[in-house]
Amino acid sequence: MxxxxxxxxxxxxxxxxxxxxxxxxxxxxxxxxxxxxxxxxxxxxxxxxxxxxxxxxxxxxxxxxxxxxxxxxxxxxxxxxxxxxxxxxxxxxxxxxxxxxxxxxxxxxxxxxxxxxxxxxxxxxxxxxxxxxxxxxxxxxxxxxxxxxxxxxxxxxxxxxxxxxxxxxxxxxxxxxxxxxxxxxxxxxxxxxxxxxxxxxxxxxxxxxxxxxxxxxxxxxxxxxxxxxxxxxxxxxxxxxxxxxxxxxxxxxxxxxxxxxxxxxxxxxxxxxxxxxxxxxxxxxxxxxxxxxxxxxxxxxxxxxxxxxxxxxxxxxxxxxxxxxxxxxxxxxxxxxxxxxxxxxxxxxxxxxxxxxxxxxxxxxxxxxxxxxxxxxxxxxxxxxxxxxxxxxxxxxxLVNPNVPGKVTATGVRENTATVLAYCAAWLGGNGCVPLNFLMEDAATAEIARVQIWQWVHYATRTDTGEVITVEYVDKLTDEVTPEIKKLVPAAKEEHIKLVAQYLKKQIRREWPSEFLTSDFMPYLAAADGVGAKWHKSAL
Structure with missing residues (x-):
């Protein structure tokens, strides 16, 4: 009191x-x-x-x-x-x-x-x-x-x-x-x-x-x-x-x-x-x-x-x-x-x-x-x-030299998509430290994956095989990857996986990516803890 x-x-x-x-x-x-x-x-x-x-x-x-x-x-x-x-x-x-x-x-x-x-x-x-x-x-x-x-x-x-x-x-x-x-x-x-x-x-x-x-x-x-x-x-x-x-x-x-x-x-x-x-x-x-x-x-x-x-x-x-x-x-x-x-x-x-x-x-x-x-x-x-x-x-x-040897590949886009979906679904379920492909992933690596996908879509980047990464490209890929997420994070709830898939599709359509995915999803944790809607805003 x-x-x-x-x-x-x-x-x-x-x-x-x-x-x-x-x-x-x-x-x-x-x-x-x-x-x-x-x-x-x-x-x-x-x-x-x-x-x-x-x-x-x-x-x-x-x-x-x-x-x-x-x-x-x-x-x-x-x-x-x-x-x-x-x-x-x-x-x-x-x-x-x-x-x-x-x-x-x-x-x-x-x-x-x-x-x-x-x-x-x-x-x-x-x-x-x-x-x-x-x-x-x-x-x-x-x-x-x-x-x-x-x-x-x-x-x-x-x-x-x-x-x-x-x-x-x-x-x-x-x-x-x-x-x-x-x-x-x-x-x-x-x-x-x-x-x-x-x-x-x-x-x-x-x-x-x-x-x-x-x-x-x-x-x-x-x-x-x-x-x-x-x-x-x-x-x-x-x-x-x-x-x-x-x-x-x-x-x-x-x-x-x-x-x-x-x-x-x-x-x-x-x-x-x-x-x-x-x-x-x-x-x-x-x-x-x-x-x-x-x-x-x-x-x-x-x-x-x-x-x-x-x-x-x-x-x-x-x-x-x-x-x-x-x-x-x-x-x-x-x-x-x-x-x-x-x-x-x-x-x-x-x-x-x-x-x-x-x-x-x-x-x-x-x-x-x-x-x-x-x-x-x-x-x-x-x-x-x-x-x-x-x-x-x-x-x-x-410190701002962007010259990095390497390519944007279809595999890289797919791995980023899977990382965002798997990590965020686990996070919504209360787990913020997730082993994926023998790496211990946290919010930072999911954030790289999220903003890279946005960046590639925003600038219509081509993969090394010539495909243009568009919102349609990522939408289709997200739909393909979503059913696989339970294998990566068995404890993840289907409702959380679907929520994150919606979130990613909206992120790539924004003029600018949001500042932090943790800020975006915090309202869902708050709601799960019984906090009324007046105290938080939806991420979607």
Whole structure:
């Protein structure tokens, strides 16, 4: 019964009672009332920035912050306890079994995800908070189906990723307005666990997704200062790693670090979302049409430039430059195929460590040994902050270079269509982390697939066999692929598969693709949780 706060979900649960305490909700409300106007202003600024890009204005390094980039004297905070060595980080949703397995995986850290690998049903969000709370207090052990899950004596260091600034949390309102998904996820975790984490020799550590401007990093920093004062923790206790996974953010890496510098623990190459953002932000540029998703690798021009700039920037400011995700998962029953897949993992990790990355991401515990062995061989110390890479010279045109060798193929269009249908159908059913074709797919890869299909239709792209990709082409393909989705995602409901097929057909007819599929489909999760229609809008 906190003044001005409403919980709109009709499904009462023990998790709600344990997590949504009066104290926690008062904290959520305080954050919302203090920072929501700024969030809305920054989201409106994104729209204005997109209008400028659509009109032909090119992305550049900001003139107003040139002095920050030129000043060699400022540095970020030293690594907090447990973050000195991050050579392998495992990521995944906050489901209880996943939390135990990830913390026991042998990876240095575990990025517990409320964002792209999590379908944000209210139950998933609240149960995830319970699971992290229990893991921190070493109370997460459980048994299911005769199998025991027990936390090891030396688990990975916990880092939490809240949702991005763009997502509302429609099941919780303050003063009749939905709260930010970012604030909701951050607030519950911080309020319940910050002091306990510090007491146990760690701290409240975060990954911050999908920012597009250094002022969005400033907002997070202001929230950290507010939150630490609110619960009585010293300032600079929080640490945050920012995912550079939008094209505009690549032009503001120095500024993002500067805004967070006393709370910063580095930057990460969020490669899949970065490709998605490259297409989306350059939607009005015919020259930015990309080939099949598999051809857009880390070695192509604009991706390589972004990696080199990130490593150089981070090491100049003495923080971690984290590498990207190895999405491969072991292939059982086919040793030859598994060897090929694992060789790709080794090659990817070797590229990262020899470039100068201080660590990398994996999606499956069995990949840890491969990634760890590569970094152990080539990174003898806890990190590579001393590898300054001053020879890496990156200019603005390098970051937007659309020249990518490869072709658009009928197979590529079909695979993208299947990925959108399968992933989104699973997401609507409450699963945000889906194995497809021996890759662990999350919202980012589905987003690439969605905007690529839109891009190919919008610019009447031809496949390598000469077929023009039209709305009719994609409609027919969608109808062909839809019956196959149950084989890819057996748990998916037919109603969800049909809904996503309708959604895709409407997306390719839009003048511009919508900003995020998760925003589009969030109303369906809200409705399933019993939230009335006045609090959300339909995606279709």
């Amino acid at each position: 906190v003044a001005g706060v409403q919980i709109l979900s009709k499904s009462a649960s023990q998790a709600q009672v344990e997590v949504l305490t009066d104290g926690a909700l008062e904290f959520v409300a305080a954050l919302h009332r203090t920072f929501e106007p700024t969030r809305q202003t920054l989201l409106a600024a994104r729209e204005e920035a997109q209008r400028r890009l659509d009109s032909g204005v090119s992305l550049q390094f900001p003139e107003e912050t040139a002095v920050i980039r030129a000043d060699p004297t400022w540095l970020c905070a030293p690594p907090a306890p447990g973050l000195e060595d991050r050579r392998v980080e495992i990521t995944g949703p906050t489901e209880r079994k996943m939390v135990v397995n990830a913390l026991n995986s042998g990876a240095k850290t575990f990025m517990a995800d409320f964002e792209d690998s999590n379908a944000p049903t209210f139950a998933n969000l609240l149960n995830g908070q319970i699971n992290l709370r229990d893991a921190i207090r070493r109370q997460i052990d459980f048994e299911i189906g005769g199998k025991k899950y027990k936390l090891s004596e030396n688990p990975a260091v916990l880092i939490v990723r809240p949702r991005g600034w763009h997502l509302d949390e429609p099941r919780v309102t303050v003063d009749n307005a939905p709260v930010s998904g970012s604030i909701f996820d951050f607030a519950l975790y911080f309020y319940h666990n910050a002091h306990e984490l510090v007491k146990r020799g760690s701290g409240p550590y975060f990954y911050l997704p999908k920012m597009e401007h250094y002022k969005e990093a400033r907002l997070w920093n202001d929230i950290f200062l507010f939150a630490q004062s609110y619960v009585g923790l010293p300032h600079n206790t929080v640490r945050a790693t920012v995912l550079i996974e939008t094209l505009p953010a690549a032009f503001q890496m120095e500024e993002i670090l500067f805004e967070l510098r006393n709370h910063s623990s580095g930057l990460n190459c969020g490669r899949w979302d970065y490709i998605f953002s490259f297409i989306k932000r350059r939607r009005a540029d015919r020259s930015a049409v990309l080939p099949d998703r598999k051809d857009v690798t880390m070695t192509v021009g604009f991706m390589d430039a972004y990696v080199r700039l990130l490593i150089k920037t981070c090491h100049r400011r003495k923080v971690a430059a984290m590498g990207g995700m190895a999405a491969q998962i072991p292939i059982k029953g086919d040793p030859k195929a598994n060897d090929i897949a694992m060789a790709k993992v080794r090659a990817d990790k070797l590229r990262e460590v020899t470039y100068g990355h201080d660590g990398t991401w994996i999606a499956h515990p069995l990949i840890n040994e491969i990634a760890r062995s590569v970094f152990d061989q080539h990174m003898l110390g806890p990190n590579q902050y001393h590898v300054l890479r001053e020879e890496f010279q990156v200019v603005a045109s390098d």
